[in-house]
Amino acid sequence: MSKIGLFYGSDEGNTEAVALRIQARLGEERVNVHDIADVTQLEIADYDQLIFGIPTWDFGQIQSDWEEFWEDVQEIDFSGKTVALFGLGDQFGYGDYFLDAMGMLHDVIFAKGAAVVGHWTTEGYEFEASKAEVEGEGMFVGLAIDEDQQEELTGGRLNRWCRQIADEFGLEGGADSVAQLDD
Numbered sequence: 001m002s003k004i005g006l007f008y009g010s011d012e013g014n015t016e017a018v019a020l021r022i023q024a025r026l027g028e029e030r031v032n033v034h035d036i037a038d039v040t041q042l043e044i045a046d047y048d049q050l051i052f053g054i055p056t057w058d059f060g061q062i063q064s065d066w067e068e069f070w071e072d073v074q075e076i077d078f079s080g081k082t083v084a085l086f087g088l089g090d091q092f093g094y095g096d097y098f099l100d101a102m103g104m105l106h107d108v109i110f111a112k113g114a115a116v117v118g119h120w121t122t123e124g125y126e127f128e129a130s131k132a133e134v135e136g137e138g139m140f141v142g143l144a145i146d147e148d149q150q151e152e153l154t155g156g157r158l159n160r161w162c163r164q165i166a167d168e169f170g171l172e173g174g175a176d177s178v179a180q181l182d183d
């Protein structure tokens, strides 16, 4: 069975923790977790199914390790690859830039041929503007997580989203193979 590669960048540990919570739901036997600070292009190119996690920093900026990797990610051919995105942000603190980095990462991989799954409703969030929003559709390009303002909702969102992407990735057993956790 080929595995899913989950790659995240994280300044203060929130995105890393969410990455591990996703792995716990989908199963360690199905997901390898990598810090983007420690990887090469080849390690990403090796996977056909990917999950990317990215927080937004400093008023709409890409997290620092992702930023260092940005040229590399732009060179990867994503055709034939399926990618699900999750982003972390703070909707009240930075409501004009909510999850912008997830939107920017989406645009890069989409332009390079990725099939993007894991779209997520904007309902339940309050923000002014976001580059991660699919205009007019009431959807984000990936899962929206806010550990600063809505920490108590994260576990349930992860349960639902992991069920969704298990189906969209076509994993064996589908949504019902995903652990529903109370963390």
Ligand SMILES: Cc1cc2nc3c(=O)[nH]c(=O)nc-3n(C[C@H](O)[C@H](O)[C@H](O)COP(=O)(O)O)c2cc1C
Residues within 6 Å of the ligand: 009, 010, 011, 012, 013, 014, 015, 016, 055, 056, 057, 058, 059, 060, 061, 063, 088, 089, 090, 091, 094, 097, 098, 099, 100, 147, 148
């Ligand atoms: C100085 C600072 C700037 C931030 N800028 C943004 C922003 O522009 N947009 C956003 O959605 N979140 C912003 N955030 C919130 C972070 O994305 C959020 O705290 C996230 O959980 C951090 O993830 P990490 O611990 O994995 O680095 C900012 C936080 C800080 C402290």
